[in-house]
Each structure stands twice: as C-alpha cells, then as structure tokens.
Amino acid sequence: MKAVLEVNNLKKELGSFSLEQLTFSLKEGCITGFIGVNGSGKTTTIKTILGLYPKDNGSIKFFGKEMKKNECEIKNRIGVVLDEGYFYEEMTLKEMKSIIAPAYTNWDESVFLNYINRFNLKLDQKIATLSKGMRMKFAITLALSHHADLLIMDEPTSGLDPLIRNELMEILLDFMEEEGKSVFFSTHITSDLEKVADMLILIDNGKIVFNESKDELLERHALIKGDNRLINEHSTKLFLRLRQTPFGFEGITNKVDQVREQMKDIIIERPTIEDVMLAYVKEG
Amino acid sequence: MKIIIKNGSERPLYQQIKDQIKGAILRQELKEGEKLPSIRSLANDLHVSVLTTKRVYEELEKEGFIITIVGKGSFVASENMEMLSEFKRHLVEKKLSEVWQMARTLGINKEELYSMMDIIFEEDDE
Structure with missing residues (x-):
C-alpha cells in the first residue's frame, strides 16, 4: 500500500509543549485512528501537518509531494474537519457553502446536495441554530464534496451522542468503499475506532508511541x-x-x-x- | 458463506478468517469463478482491519485458492481436484487418529474398532 502522508522528524514547539521528531505515515486505503489523551499533541500535529501552524523542522509529504510547492493540488485532494467548526455563525448553510466551494477546483455540487439530503440538513438554516450533531454533519458534507482522497478530522466525535457517532462511522466506511480513499482522524473516544480503524497511531506527550495495524496490536x-x-x-x-x-x-x-x-x-x-x-x- | 470470529481465541484473526474461507471453497459453498467480497467490504462486515483481510486474500492467493485480478477483484480459483481430495482425506485422517487415540486409552483394540466401523457403514447403507 502506498503512503498518502509521510511525516519525517517533524518538530513543532508551541509554548511549553512540543512535538518531538514526529515520524509516521498513513497508508492508502486505510482508516487510521490517531489516539492519545487530552493534551498529548493530536490537534497540534494535525494543524501542523495541514500547515495551519508553521513547522519548526522536518518534512511533510502528501501523496509523495511537498505541501509548499504543491499546495493547491494537495489541498484539492484533502478534506478537513476541524474541532472548532470554523464557521460563520450568522450565515446560512448555503452562504457558508458559497464561501468554501470556490476554494476547490473540483467542487461537486451534486455530491454536496446529496449529503445535504442524506443528513436532512436545511440550506436556509442559520449555522448558529445547528445542533452539535448537525454541525458535524455539515462539516463533513463540506469536506467530502470535492472528491477528496484523504479525509483528515480532528476529534469529529467529541461531544456527540453514541447514535450520531455510530452514524459518522458508517459514513466513513461508505466513503472508504471507493478505491484509493483514506481517512485520518484523531479521537480520545477509542470505542469509535474498534469497529472502523485499520491502523492506530498513539501519541503521548508529543511523541509517537506506536503506529500499527489495529488487529495486530490487539492480538499482540x-x-x-x-x-x-x-x-x-x-x-x-x-x-x-x-x-x-x-x-x-x-x-x-x-x-x-x-x-x-x-x-x-x-x-x-x-x-x-x-x-x-x-x-x-x-x-x- | 458464514464467517464467525472468536475474539478471545489464541488463533489470530487473519487465520480464523482464512480457514473459514478456505473451508467454504473446499466444501464448494463458494464455487469456482465466484467473486469474493472486496477486502474493504469484508473488513467492514467483519469489523476487522482492511490490512487483515488483505493478508487473508494474499495468503489464499499464494496457496492457490483464489486469484486476484487488478481492478476486478478476487475470485475462487478453478478447482484443483488433487488439492481438494488431498484435503478431504486429511480431514478424515485427522478425525480417525483422534478416534484411535480414544479407543486406545479406553482399551478398545483394533479388531473391535474395525467391527465398529463395519457396523457404522452397514447402518448407513440401509
């Protein structure tokens, strides 16, 4: 299996916390769970690999390419769901979409509407009025409407009830049915991963503890x-x-x-x- | 095809899955040329990692039970008669050696065992 993301010796200092010599890779066709307790460095890692935080050192390659030189191409192939929505509360879903969509050259309106229907979302509803579960579904809709090959999510399940969490896992499995897709998501709710994860990466205090196939890890x-x-x-x-x-x-x-x-x-x-x-x- | 996974088992998951698919092929529940589920959908249904199902298919392919065509999927390989009859013989031999062990510990000799077999065969014929 090819690597969709390769991180080598990544270093990032953030106040008193630091990621040290982070090295790991994500395999194509796999759902990789990124686990660790609160404050272990999950969000910092995700934000740094996405370029939202500048890295201090090390290399990050998506699909074998450096982000710096191929930013546009790479961002077109990645769908992102971050912890704090990053939505404008006063806008309707439709308005929010019209801000996001032009950022992607391969935005697919029919895929977008498909998800909106599937999740029973209303386009003229204001974002501020969405429940937590609805908000997550809208974030996923935005992340998946441009035929992304890699979906990266930071704590998408936190604060959601078990029913919606389960629904989200089903959505991920659906997404994976198509060949060449990969998912990377962080969570401290490890029960979500029991069913869906192929690979598990554990981070603790800014260091990778293991990066291993879930079944092998649990058998070991x-x-x-x-x-x-x-x-x-x-x-x-x-x-x-x-x-x-x-x-x-x-x-x-x-x-x-x-x-x-x-x-x-x-x-x-x-x-x-x-x-x-x-x-x-x-x-x- | 039925696949049941025992979680507390000493046998690794991939082994359990592989044996059951192999069994289904040998019992001809899965017929020659039949398409197997994709590694992803098998992994989803069994709640195991896609890496595990990938390994299962790779080993089954190495052992000649299935063939994988890139872009098309995996299929049950055309029947290998020799392998099939060898496997069947092996199954019966294994059971028979268990019977022989048991008979020996219970003090039943060879002749008695033979006559038991004869009776079973006769009953079955009737």
Missing part, C-alpha cells in the same frame, strides 16, 4: 485476570499495567505467550483499544 496484547497469589516480583514484569484489588488482579501484557506459559488458572481476554492505550500512556 492481552487482558489477563486472575488470583493475586500469581503476582510476584517476577510476574509483575510481564505486565505493562497492573491493577490489584482484594479480589484479584487485572493487567495488560504484551508478552502473551510468556504469560500463558508461566501463569496457570488465568483468564485471557482480548483487550480494548482503550486498555492498550492506557497501558502505554504515562500518568501525570
């Missing part, structure tokens, strides 16, 4: 439960994160085979993305 780790008597100086080392209560222990391991071999009478379960994420995130 396991959630182990059992009696406290099994926990000793030696077995503790098999776990990335271990929690004990008077009733037993619960831990995340990346040494599944060793645990299977050395510990008897345990329950081995498939971890959730959240379990794995928390095992790697440093507290405080």
Whole structure:
C-alpha cells in the first residue's frame, strides 16, 4: 500500500509543549485512528501537518509531494474537519457553502446536495441554530464534496451522542468503499475506532508511541485476570499495567505467550483499544 | 458463506478468517469463478482491519485458492481436484487418529474398532 502522508522528524514547539521528531505515515486505503489523551499533541500535529501552524523542522509529504510547492493540488485532494467548526455563525448553510466551494477546483455540487439530503440538513438554516450533531454533519458534507482522497478530522466525535457517532462511522466506511480513499482522524473516544480503524497511531506527550495495524496490536496484547497469589516480583514484569484489588488482579501484557506459559488458572481476554492505550500512556 | 470470529481465541484473526474461507471453497459453498467480497467490504462486515483481510486474500492467493485480478477483484480459483481430495482425506485422517487415540486409552483394540466401523457403514447403507 502506498503512503498518502509521510511525516519525517517533524518538530513543532508551541509554548511549553512540543512535538518531538514526529515520524509516521498513513497508508492508502486505510482508516487510521490517531489516539492519545487530552493534551498529548493530536490537534497540534494535525494543524501542523495541514500547515495551519508553521513547522519548526522536518518534512511533510502528501501523496509523495511537498505541501509548499504543491499546495493547491494537495489541498484539492484533502478534506478537513476541524474541532472548532470554523464557521460563520450568522450565515446560512448555503452562504457558508458559497464561501468554501470556490476554494476547490473540483467542487461537486451534486455530491454536496446529496449529503445535504442524506443528513436532512436545511440550506436556509442559520449555522448558529445547528445542533452539535448537525454541525458535524455539515462539516463533513463540506469536506467530502470535492472528491477528496484523504479525509483528515480532528476529534469529529467529541461531544456527540453514541447514535450520531455510530452514524459518522458508517459514513466513513461508505466513503472508504471507493478505491484509493483514506481517512485520518484523531479521537480520545477509542470505542469509535474498534469497529472502523485499520491502523492506530498513539501519541503521548508529543511523541509517537506506536503506529500499527489495529488487529495486530490487539492480538499482540492481552487482558489477563486472575488470583493475586500469581503476582510476584517476577510476574509483575510481564505486565505493562497492573491493577490489584482484594479480589484479584487485572493487567495488560504484551508478552502473551510468556504469560500463558508461566501463569496457570488465568483468564485471557482480548483487550480494548482503550486498555492498550492506557497501558502505554504515562500518568501525570 | 458464514464467517464467525472468536475474539478471545489464541488463533489470530487473519487465520480464523482464512480457514473459514478456505473451508467454504473446499466444501464448494463458494464455487469456482465466484467473486469474493472486496477486502474493504469484508473488513467492514467483519469489523476487522482492511490490512487483515488483505493478508487473508494474499495468503489464499499464494496457496492457490483464489486469484486476484487488478481492478476486478478476487475470485475462487478453478478447482484443483488433487488439492481438494488431498484435503478431504486429511480431514478424515485427522478425525480417525483422534478416534484411535480414544479407543486406545479406553482399551478398545483394533479388531473391535474395525467391527465398529463395519457396523457404522452397514447402518448407513440401509
């Protein structure tokens, strides 16, 4: 699979926070989930790769090309949904569209109207009166109406109820049906990714912790439960994160085979993305 | 075709999916030349990564069960009779060796086992 985005040694300082030597790539045809706790650097990363923040160092290539020299071509192939809408509240949807549309040479009015209908949006409604869910749907409509190949979204699901979040995931899967499409989106609601993500990138404190296929990541780790008597100086080392209560222990391991071999009478379960994420995130 | 994934299993997802597609081909539920779902739609339906379904198809192709035509999709390869009969024989042999193990631990000898087989065959013929 080709890379649609390659980030190499990206450096960005922002006040006391900094992204350090960020290196990762996105594969074509994949939905990549960008996960991390609040303040880990997700939004800074997205804004920097989009050129909304100037980078301090490093290289960013979309579709194998530098943004600087090919800005127009690249921006035509990217659809973006950012956390804080960036809409003019007093405008109607139609007015807002007429500001956005000319920015893209391949804007497709029929695709736009299709999404508007599908999401039951009213073109003469004022943006200020949209609910959070409607606002997100409108943002997606604007992002997908110019045949973008790569959709980049920053926390599109935050503040939305489970029903709308689920609907959004379905929209993403629909979008992916066409060959050559890719999605990159950040979220701290990892349950959204269980169903749809192909790849997962974890960022913590401005550094990439892993960039791996979701299925492989979850297969490489396991959630182990059992009696406290099994926990000793030696077995503790098999776990990335271990929690004990008077009733037993619960831990995340990346040494599944060793645990299977050395510990008897345990329950081995498939971890959730959240379990794995928390095992790697440093507290405080 | 039925594909059921067990989440707590020791067997990796790609292996589970691959075995079940292979089974469907060998049982001829999936017929020669039949089109398989795209890696994306299979991944969506099974809630697995497209990278997993991609690996499944790549391995099935390597083993000669399917062929992939760029831009058209993946299809069940034309039937390989030798592979099919070998596989069927292998399945029965595996079951028989389990039966033999069991008989041995229970103290049932070869002759008794043979006569049991004869009875089963006769009953089936009736």
